[in-house]
Amino acid sequence: MDNPLVNELAALTGQLAGGFLTEENAARAVQSLAYVLKDSVPGSAGAGASLINARGRRESAGVTDPVVLRADKLQYELGQGPCLSAWAEQRAIIIQDARQETRWPRWTAAVADLPLRSVLSAPVTTQGRHIGAFKVYSPHPMAFDDHSVFLIERLAAPAAVMLGNARDRETAQRLSTQLVEALANRDMISRAEGVLIERMNITSREAFTIMLSASRGEGKPLHEVAREIVQGMTEQ
DSSP states (O other): OOOHHHHHHHHHHHHHHHTOOOHHHHHHHHHHHHHHHHHHSTTOSEEEEEEEOTTSOEEEESOOSHHHHHHHHHHHHHTOSHHHHHHHHTSOEEESOTTTOOSSHHHHHHTTTSSOOEEEEEEEEETTEEEEEEEEEESSTTOOOHHHHHHHHHHHHHHHHHHHHHHHHHHHHHHHHHHHHHHHHHHHHHHHHHHHHHHHTOOHHHHHHHHHHHHHHHTOOHHHHHHHHHHHHHHO
16 A cells, blocks of 8 residues: 655655755645645644744744644744754654643643643754754654654655755855846945046045935935936936
8 A cells, every 4th residue: 555655755866966956845735745644644733834034033834724723823922842853853753642641731721622632743953953843743742652753754855855955945046146136236335426526526535425314314225326417417
């Protein structure tokens, strides 16, 4: 009989080998893998991932159920919970019964009204980079065991490689865009200096001082002041 986890991992491995993963389809893959995790780990009623976003903040991704999202948000707000501990301690964490759990008292009190009794979370790590954690929830106590840990860790390893590669690509693209913008802004400032030098018969330093003063006085970025000077010259 087909194992959905094995099939999904095989497809993921093919994507990794072919270098086809981008930030966008990596996000879709996380969503897909969360559903695979939910279906593959016996007793699971919901699954998802906690990751660091581009602003350095923790966020939930690939959430399969509103209960998962609510429980995750409470962890972020309270600064404690099984997923955050799995992430920080770099090991699988199991809660056998949230109503009896004592390690995260504020979080367990906050989720007391949710249909959530068992939790399993495992870190997502590649090359020493702590990317986040996967987790599954169950409304029943004692839902997860060592085999559940094996399944979630089996998924987390290739997912870590995938997310690490996608993040590296995203960072490279962002830096490339910033470099292009910086070069364009520098060129605009140089052109504006030339306009002021020719129009006012002043030095380059004096032209730059004039633009800097206008930037501070008007509360505008220097390159915007420069663009207005250049545009004003072309419109004459």
